Amino acid sequence: MQQIFNFIVRFKTGLTFLLLMFVALFLTVEAHSYHTSKWVSSTNFISASIFEFKSGITDYIGLYSENEKLTLENTRLRNKLLNLEENAIFDQDSLILKDSTFISFPVKLISNSYLKTDNYLLLNKGEKDGMYENMGIISSQGIVGIVEETTANYARVISILNSNISINAKLKKSNHFGSLTWNAKQPNFVELVDVPRSAVIKVGDSVVTGGNSLIFPENLPIGEISDFQLNENQGYYDISIKLFNDMTSLKNLYAIQFNRREEASFLLENKQADE
Amino acid sequence: MSNYGLHILRFVILLLLQVLILNNIKLYGFVNPYIYPLFIILLPLNLNQIQALFLAFTMGLSxxxxxxxxxxxxxxxxxxxxxxPLVLRFSFGINYDYQTLKFYNEGFKQRFNYLAIMIFAHHLVMFSLEAFSFQHAMLVLKNTLYSGLFSLFLMLLIIQLIRKEK
Incomplete structure (x- = not known):
């Protein structure tokens, strides 16, 4: 017993180091796996309010270009609407508006990151405003990420620039499916993998979200093909995609709410319970 | 000890400086300086090693x-x-062993060695854990080198600025 105490006293520095290092490495490993409950997150009150305070000051700097972006988007949507209204008029209580599967509402980015291998964003809306886990986040030009954690006032988004994420996507022309991943090299390029060799691919083709998820609606823009090669061993294409979004300058985003998620997740859970 | 206030203030200022300003620099798209290790570098030299470990852990976790x-x-x-302690002994030699070391009185060369070793060790561990795979080994080395040089430059400037007059 005495010897154990002596040992502990003699190596107390080393033991403290090992103990704290163990905690730090545990948190690191946890942060590198998708969908585990995270202890360390910027959604906590202190860091989120500091980021919000900073965002309140720096927002003014980008106001001009943000306005420009929003005006462009308004124009695009207005043009669509003009053509639509020629054919149909929607009343406030029309079934199309009331019973839509997906609706979106605006959110604001208060902290962005795009240099690491695993990037996260912080939004200024939380559970109070109807945010929930696994909500899709898009900008006016394309998809941005998926909500991973929410607190009362803030939400943390796992960015598409994160090595843990994999999103169902397809080629717009031929409807061939693949999964979207990131290789951590450049913040404006992502990879589309697992597209079968039977697909016809050209540089410049558009890639959009596939309908195989409850997160994003089908046919949201992602990017265009900038380069591709066939993996001869596996018979799948490795496609490099240039994002329509500039992930380095995001501000005004939209959260997509899936109105039938309870029904859908009920079915999914039943299926898992059966297996 | 009246120095407590100084160190707490230094902790908060370095943290906010890092989070609110330096993390937005991103020179050439990937060079990001980290100056918050300055808190650990400038901890009192006669501080208990266990206390130093806990303080460093708190700073990093924040x-x-x-x-x-x-x-x-x-x-x-x-x-x-x-x-x-090893780096201090290596850089400052006998002065550290005799506890007569005054950080700001030492020569530029010794201080430079101390800072450089600490910064590159910190950056190497940090970028390796961030990449978390051998696949990105080149990326880790590249980031360590460029960000490390930038951090070193900034820290030398800051140390000159906050240096106490004798």
Missing amino acids: LDFFENTGGIHAASCLVIAYIR
Whole structure:
């Protein structure tokens, strides 16, 4: 017993180091796996309010270009609407508006990151405003990420620039499916993998979200093909995609709410319970 | 000890400086300076090693909370806090052993050695844990070198600025 105490006293520095290092490495490993409950997150009150305070000051700097972006988007949507209204008029209580599967509402980015291998964003809306886990986040030009954690006032988004994420996507022309991943090299390029060799691919083709998820609606823009090669061993294409979004300058985003998620997740859970 | 206030103030200022300003620099798209290790570098030289480890852990973890990085900053801070006595002895030699070391009185060369070793050790551990795979080994080395040089430059400037007049 005495010897154990002596040992502990003699190596107390080393033991403290090992103990704290163990905690730090545990948190690191946890942060590198998708969908585990995270202890360390910027959604906590202190860091989120500091980021919000900073965002309140720096927002003014980008106001001009943000306005420009929003005006462009308004124009695009207005043009669509003009053509639509020629054919149909929607009343406030029309079934199309009331019973839509997906609706979106605006959110604001208060902290962005795009240099690491695993990037996260912080939004200024939380559970109070109807945010929930696994909500899709898009900008006016394309998809941005998926909500991973929410607190009362803030939400943390796992960015598409994160090595843990994999999103169902397809080629717009031929409807061939693949999964979207990131290789951590450049913040404006992502990879589309697992597209079968039977697909016809050209540089410049558009890639959009596939309908195989409850997160994003089908046919949201992602990017265009900038380069591709066939993996001869596996018979799948490795496609490099240039994002329509500039992930380095995001501000005004939209959260997509899936109105039938309870029904859908009920079915999914039943299926898992059966297996 | 009246120095407590100074160190707490230094902790808060370095943390906010790092999170609110330096993390937005991103020179050439990937060079990002980290100056918060200065807190550990400038801890009192006669500080108990266990206290130093806990302080370093707290500093690193605070940054992790802002950056959503799990424990990578905590781990890299722990490493440099642990090797600090060795690096001090290596850089300042006999002065450190006799406890007569005054950080600001030492020559530029010794201070430079001390800072450089601490910074590159910190950056190497941090970027390796961040990449978390051997696949990105070149990326880790590249980031360590460029960000390390930038951090070193900034820290030397800051140390000159806050240097106490004799």
